[in-house]
Amino acid sequence: MATVTLKGNEIHTLGNLPAQGSMAPNATLTKTDLSATSIADYKGKKVVLNIFPSIDTGTCAQSVRQFNEEAAELDNTVVLCISKDLPFAQTRFCGAEGIENVEMLSDFKDGNFGTSYGLSFSDGPLAPLHSRAVVVLNEQGNVLYTEQVPEIVDEPNYKAALEALMDA
Incomplete structure (x- = not known):
């Protein structure tokens, strides 16, 4: 279990993120067209998982904007922005913001991704x-x-995440 804070107040996750060097857990997510995809479907590409509570908060929206901007410059890389938001809300946000370089995915159906990655709040x-x-x-x-x-x-450390891609 990881301990994080929300405006200084402790909250906890179900577990810990996967260990560096381990195989990423596979999980099924929902695309904005309501079709299913899985993490394994992206093998062959470098993948950035930008995970957040809700697109309807300022920090979450900014992380999508920032990775959208950075992703335009990356070769053989996909940025997956993952939350439990409904695909309709994700589509609305991307349309209003002109977001085209990231893929929005939802874990709303069963929360399997959040559980597999140990990052759902408990x-x-x-x-x-x-x-x-x-x-x-x-x-x-x-x-x-x-x-x-x-x-x-x-916000996350965008620079460290992108540097990890460059070192790969």
């Missing part, structure tokens, strides 16, 4: 949403980098 006002985290995978699906953001209202 208590506090945001339970059972996802904590803010970044996980970077290589082309084989191995975990290169993880960040469990310690204060949920803070």
Whole structure:
């Protein structure tokens, strides 16, 4: 279990992020067109998992904007922005913001992704949403980098995540 804070108040996740060097857990998620996809479907590409509680918060929206901007410059890389938001809300946000370089995925159906990655909140006002985290995978699906953001209202370390991609 990881402990993070929400405006200084402790909250906990179900577990810990996958270990660096381990194979990323597979999980099924829902695309904005309501079709299913899985983490394994992205093997052969470098993958950035930008994970957050809800697209309808300022910090979450900014992380999608920032990775959208950065992703335009990356070769053989896909950025997957994952939350429990309904695909309709994700589509609305991307349309309004002109977001085209990231893929929005939802864990709303069964929460399997949040459970598999140990990042769903187990208590506090945001339970059972996802904590803010970044996980970077290589082309084989191995975990290169993880960040469990310690204060949920803070942005992730974009630079460290992108540097992990460059080192791969």
